[in-house]
Amino acid sequence: MRKLLNTLYVTSADAYLSLDGENIVVLKNEAEVMRLPLHNLEGVVTFGYVGASPALMGACAKKNISLCFMTQSGNFRGQFVGKVRGNVTLRKTQYFMSEDNNTSALLARNFILGKIFNSKWVIERAIRDYALRLDVAKLKKVSYNLSNSLNLIKGCVDLEQLRGFEGEAASQYFSVFDDLILQQKESFYFAQRNKRPPLDNVNAMLSFVYTLLTNDVASALETVGLDPYVGFLHRDRPGRASLALDLMEELRSVFADRFVLSLINKRIVNASGFVKKENGAVIMDDDTRKTILSKWQERKKEELKHPFLEEKIEWGLVPYAQSMLLARCIRGDLEEYPPFLWK
Amino acid sequence: MEYNEEDFLSLSGIQHFKFCRRQWALIHIEQQWQENLRTVEGEILHKKAHDNLLKEKRGNLIISRGIAVFSKSLGINGICDVVEFRKDKEGVAIFGREGLYKPAPVEYKRGKPKEDDIDILQLTAQAMCLEEMLNCEIKVGYMFYGEINHRIEVEFTDELKNCVVEICKEMHEIYKRRYTPKVKPSKKCSACSLKNICMPKLCKNLSVKDYIERSLKE
Numbered sequence: 001m002r003k004l005l006n007t008l009y010v011t012s013a014d015a016y017l018s019l020d021g022e023n024i025v026v027l028k029n030e031a032e033v034m035r036l037p038l039h040n041l042e043g044v045v046t047f048g049y050v051g052a053s054p055a056l057m058g059a060c061a062k063k064n065i066s067l068c069f070m071t072q073s074g075n076f077r078g079q080f081v082g083k084v085r086g087n088v089t090l091r092k093t094q095y096f097m098s099e100d101n102n103t104s105a106l107l108a109r110n111f112i113l114g115k116i117f118n119s120k121w122v123i124e125r126a127i128r129d130y131a132l133r134l135d136v137a138k139l140k141k142v143s144y145n146l147s148n149s150l151n152l153i154k155g156c157v158d159l160e161q162l163r164g165f166e167g168e169a170a171s172q173y174f175s176v177f178d179d180l181i182l183q184q185k186e187s188f189y190f191a192q193r194n195k196r197p198p199l200d201n202v203n204a205m206l207s208f209v210y211t212l213l214t215n216d217v218a219s220a221l222e223t224v225g226l227d228p229y230v231g232f233l234h235r236d237r238p239g240r241a242s243l244a245l246d247l248m249e250e251l252r253s254v255f256a257d258r259f260v261l262s263l264i265n266k267r268i269v270n271a272s273g274f275v276k277k278e279n280g281a282v283i284m285d286d287d288t289r290k291t292i293l294s295k296w297q298e299r300k301k302e303e304l305k306h307p308f309l310e311e312k313i314e315w316g317l318v319p320y321a322q323s324m325l326l327a328r329c330i331r332g333d334l335e336e337y338p339p340f341l342w343k
Numbered sequence: 344m345e346y347n348e349e350d351f352l353s354l355s356g357i358q359h360f361k362f363c364r365r366q367w368a369l370i371h372i373e374q375q376w377q378e379n380l381r382t383v384e385g386e387i388l389h390k391k392a393h394d395n396l397l398k399e400k401r402g403n404l405i406i407s408r409g410i411a412v413f414s415k416s417l418g419i420n421g422i423c424d425v426v427e428f429r430k431d432k433e434g435v436a437i438f439g440r441e442g443l444y445k446p447a448p449v450e451y452k453r454g455k456p457k458e459d460d461i462d463i464l465q466l467t468a469q470a471m472c473l474e475e476m477l478n479c480e481i482k483v484g485y486m487f488y489g490e491i492n493h494r495i496e497v498e499f500t501d502e503l504k505n506c507v508v509e510i511c512k513e514m515h516e517i518y519k520r521r522y523t524p525k526v527k528p529s530k531k532c533s534a535c536s537l538k539n540i541c542m543p544k545l546c547k548n549l550s551v552k553d554y555i556e557r558s559l560k561e
Contacts, residue, residue: 087374089521113555150559224540225373308554309544328545331373331523336551341558 005042007300009293011286013072017044017052019059041065043219045212047072047289052080066219073283074208076215081222090225093330094243098230105157107246107329107337108233112166113153114250114339119173120146121343122253126180133182142176145169162233166249173253180261187271188264197281201274204282205263205292209256210248212296213319217251218244220319224327247322250339255315259299268295308338346418352514354412354421357468357507360514361461365546366537367514368523375540403430405440412472417511423469425449427485435479446473448484455490460503462486464510467503 008024010017016027024044026034038059043066046052052067060067061082069077097103123143127136149169156162178190181202190202198204218228218241231242233249263269273288284292300316313321322340329337352371359367369375399406405428413420427447428434434443448469452462463486470481487494517524528543535541 087372090373110551110555113559117558154555154559225375307558308549308551309542311544324540324542328542329551333523333525333542333545334549334551336555338549338551338554341555 006040007043007045007297008036008041009297010044010046010048011290011293013048014050015046015048016050017046017056019053019056022059024056038063038065043068043216045070045215047074064223066215066222068215068219070211074211074289076211079215079218087225090327090331091227094226095230097330098232098236101159102157104232105159105162107326108159108162109153109157110337110339111233111246111249112162112169113150114341115166115252116146116149116153116169116173117339117341118250118343119169119253119257120150122180122258123173123176124343130182134179139176139179142172145172159233177257181264183265183267184270187274197279197283199280200282201271202260202264204274204284205260205269206256208284208289208292209260209296210252212293213248213251213256214241214244216316217248217319217323220323221247221326223320224323226323226327226330247319247326250322250341251318254340254342255318259296263292263295304342307341345415346515348413350515351413351418351420352511352518354419354468354472355465356514357419357510358461358465360510361459361464363526363531363535364513364517364524365526365541366535368517369537369540372518372521372523375537404428405444412469412476414468414472414475416475417468417471417508418515419468419472419511421469421472423448423473424451426473435477437477446477446479446481448473448481449487449494450484451487451489453489455488456486456495460506463497463503464507466497467499468507468511470499471504471507 010026012028014028015033018025018027020035022039023035023037024041025032042064044052044060045068047070049072051069057067057080059065060080064082067080069079071077097107120143123139123146127134127139127143146169149165149172153162153165156165174190174193181188181190188201190200193206194200194203195207198207221228221243226243228241228244230236231244231246233246234240234242236242268291269288273285273291275283275285277283300314302315303312304315304318305311306313306318306321308325309321318340325334326337328334356367356371359370399408407426407428408424410423410426411420412423425448427449428437428440428444429447430442431445432443434445436442437444437446448466450462450466450469456462466484466486470484473479474481482499484497484499485494486497525546525548528546532538532541532543
């Protein structure tokens with residue numbers, strides 16, 4: 001597997017990124033605050049409004065370092081992508097397959113299988129680890145229902161039906177998400193998923209972490225030469241990275257949700273880092289965002305054994321490994337896409 | 344049969360193809376490339392060999408660097424590191440020079456002579472291109488190896504030439520289908536710069552169905 005390098009997150013709003021030789025230089029009011037050799041990086045994510053120099057953008061494109069621009073509140077604004085990678089045959093096959101309902105359904109099915117399987121095992125793990133603190137019977141029931149969904153999905157190759165099963169399973173999973181929060185319950189609770197805007201602390205964190213993950217997945221897809229905007233489960237919508245969202249489905253629970261839960265349960269974040277606006281929208285303060293980013297980087301460095309490839313890799317490379325597998329599946333090395341089935 | 348220019352394949356692909364057909368397809372069809380120590384060292388070595396504006400003449404010897412060559416019958420094109428033209432009564436006329444010359448390609452490699460004939464085949468293909476372009480026969484060429492700092496004479500036998508013809512034919516067949524072959528993974532995979540992209544494991548006909556079934560059952 002390829003090497004996992006660092007992602008540089010620049011959170012100061014007024015930071016300007018520039019290039020000096022082989023280094024990225026962060027400037028604030030024209031004074032240098034940091035300098036890093038580019039060869040240590042595989043991605044740069046900036047939350048400022050000042051931007052980056054064209055020279056730096058060029059260097060990033062050449063070295064295949066993804067350069068991503070977010071708003072200060074962590075919404076995705078855009079990504080600078082260099083020369084289109086990979087080959088036109090791969091992308092054409094991807095487009096062709098996405099036009100075909102049966103092939104799309106076959107891929108979509110495995111994305112969803114992965115999604116439900118992983119959310120089931122997030123619950124099962126919680127039961128195993130905290131049996132004494134949880135309503136085991138309630139969680140077991142949801143886990144059982146999810147197993148049923150898996151059986152239905154396994155034999156289904158109809159896109160609409162699949163979306164139905166997915167919706168049901170997702171609401172089952174989120175119905176016990178609040179149970180998995182074991183600490184700081186007075187300020188971290190979960191009733192339902194909301195995002196535009198997030199209306200509670202947990203949703204604010206979920207939205208932010210999902211954005212980070214989408215960005216990682218879209219970059220990974222780009223690197224292997226796939227078009228992140230053309231999906232199979234998510235249909236085309238201008239400006240939406242549908243394939244990134246497809247591939248993310250199986251990673252949300254194991255990668256993002258568990259991460260958010262552990263930040264709360266280990267008291268790494270706390271209520272004081274969140275601000276509720278007059279309309280109920282919740283935003284995070286800079287320090288909290290910084291904490292989440294540095295923990296996210298740590299998390300990506302943790303190792304696991306990839307269930308299909310049976311190879312030891314870092315969590316941060318999972319989006320890349322899955323993108324590779326998807327590309328190789330589209331090119332005909334595999335008869336089906338192997339979702340990331342983790343437990 | 345003659346190939347059109349736009350269907351030419353890269354001459355240097357012969358060594359990839361002979362090493363592993365999948366590696367060749369990944370590079371030349373899927374346009375994947377990953378640097379490793381070996382490829383970077385190779386590139387540095389070739390930079391020196393390829394200064395194509397450098398003209399060198401030593402007595403009866405003209406040394407030309409970075410000559411672009413092609414063969415319509417093989418459907419390949421590429422660049423010779425060095426071609427030496429030696430004055431010889433039985434040679435051929437070349438552009439801009441008086442007298443007759445016998446050409447011989449010289450290929451530079453960073454390592455040492457290999458047990459297989461991968462490098463030699465690439466050199467043979469260069470010689471065949473030169474033969475076609477200069478309308479002559481080339482009997483010998485040279486391999487220069489960085490590690491032993493020494494050149495080795497290569498005789499272009501019919502056997503070698505037939506082998507090049509066969510490889511080119513096969514490359515064109517696979518390229519036409521834009522097909523990436525599966526190849527039995529072997530020890531040489533660990534020396535391959537494309538290992539991460541290739542995922543040699545996928546050539547073992549892993550079944551996704553079994554993987555899913557197995558995981559769901561547990």
